[in-house]
Amino acid sequence: DQQVKQNSPSLSVQEGRISILNCDYTNSMFDYFLWYKKYPAEGPTFLISISSIKDKNEDGRFTVFLNKSAKHLSLHIVPSQPGDSAVYFCAVGYDTGTASKLTFGTGTRLQVTL
Amino acid sequence: NAGVMQNPRHLVRRRGQEARLRCSPMKGHSHVYWYRQLPEEGLKFMVYLQKENIIDESGMPKERFSAEFPKEGPSILRIQQVVRGDSAAYFCASSPSTATNEKLFFGSGTQLSVL
Numbered sequence: 001d002q003q004v005k006q007n008s009p010s011l012s013v014q015e016g017r018i019s020i021l022n023c024d025y026t027n028s029m030f031d032y033f034l035w036y037k038k039y040p041a042e043g044p045t046f047l048i049s050i051s052s053i054k055d056k057n058e059d060g061r062f063t064v065f066l067n068k069s070a071k072h073l074s075l076h077i078v079p080s081q082p083g084d085s086a087v088y089f090c091a092v093g094y095d096t097g098t099a100s101k102l103t104f105g106t107g108t109r110l111q112v113t114l
Numbered sequence: 115n116a117g118v119m120q121n122p123r124h125l126v127r128r129r130g131q132e133a134r135l136r137c138s139p140m141k142g143h144s145h146v147y148w149y150r151q152l153p154e155e156g157l158k159f160m161v162y163l164q165k166e167n168i169i170d171e172s173g174m175p176k177e178r179f180s181a182e183f184p185k186e187g188p189s190i191l192r193i194q195q196v197v198r199g200d201s202a203a204y205f206c207a208s209s210p211s212t213a214t215n216e217k218l219f220f221g222s223g224t225q226l227s228v229l
Contacts, residue, residue, distance in 0.1 A: 004156065036220075043118065043205050043220030044157070089156060102218070104149075104156035 003027055004092050006105035013112055019077040021108045023090035026071065030092040030103075033066060035075045038087045038107070047088075048075070051095050080112045116141060118208050119188075120221035128229050133193040133200070135224045139208030146189045147218065148181060151203045163189060196228045 005024045013019045021035075031052035036044035050057040050064045050073070057064050063076045077084055087109045093102040119138040127133050139146050144165055149157040159173040163183035174181065178196075183189040193200055203225050207218040 006156075034217075041123075041222060043120075043207070043222050045220065046217040049217075091157075102159065104158070106154065106156040 002106075004090060004103050004105040006088075006090060006108050008108050009106070010109040010111070013080045013110065015082060015112055015114050016079045019075075019080045019084065019110055019112070021075040021077075021088050021090075021110065023073045023075075023105055024071060025073075025092050025103075027092075028068070028071060030094065032093045032095040033064070033073050034091045034093075034102070035062075035064060036089045036091060036104075038089065044089055077110075080110075082112050082114065085110055085112045118143075118206055118219050118221035120204075120206050120224050122224060123222065124225045124227070126227045126229065127196045129197055130195050133196050133226055133228075135191040135193075135204050135206075135226070136188045137191070137206030137208075137221060138188040139206075140219050143208035143210050143219070145209045145211065146183050147207045147209075148189075148191050149205045149207065149220075151205065151223075153202070157205060160191075193226075196226075198228050201226055201228045 003026050034049040035047040037047045038044040048059050048062050048064050050066050055066050066073045087107045089107045090105045091102045118140055121136050146163045148160040150160055151157045161174050161181045162170040166185050178194045180192045203223045205220050205223045207220045209218050
């Protein structure tokens with residue numbers, strides 16, 4: 001019973017182009033959404049987040065979009081750089097809850113090619 | 115600039131042995147979380163602890179698994195009588211408070227392999 005799905009296990013994008021990573025969730029009660037990035041042999045690191053009162057949050061090259069009606073969020077990276085090559089996890093939770101209630105997706109491996 | 119420290123990085127155990135995984139949170143963090151990542155799956159919450167207290171263990175298997183975060187020293191995740199299905203990456207994370215929007219800081223993980 002996967003509450004959070006990242007249907008693309010991998011994605012390859014050319015340097016300078018846009019990377020779009022997608023995430024779908026099933027429970028409309030979730031109201032806080034995060035993206036984490038993970039390099040090999042390291043733990044995940046926080047990248048960007050958005051609460052359900054917004055539909056877009058931008059931080060430099062990274063933008064997260066939230067479509068509550070579709071229960072879908074996406075991460076856009078523009079322009080993509082080779083250092084962005086990593087596994088990206090989306091995570092969902094409750095704004096008034098605790099971090100222990102975060103549910104993670106299975107991850108999408110992004111490869112940015114030269 | 116010490117982050118979340120986990121050791122060992124790799125742990126090999128034979129079936130039936132005990133595995134002990136250690137986690138030292140970031141300085142100033144008193145909240146510790148353990149997550150497990152099985153092959154081809156996302157990170158799954160296991161347990162949330164504060165100093166000397168288990169706050170939420172809803173993700174912990176009912177048997178063989180235990181966790182503690184003593185007043186002094188690291189948090190310990192203990193797996194007794196390990197089985198092959200326990201093979202996974204175990205990540206510890208810490209935060210200074212309980213808010214979801216408080217970013218979790220993860221360690222590099224312990225890769226447990228059960229032979």
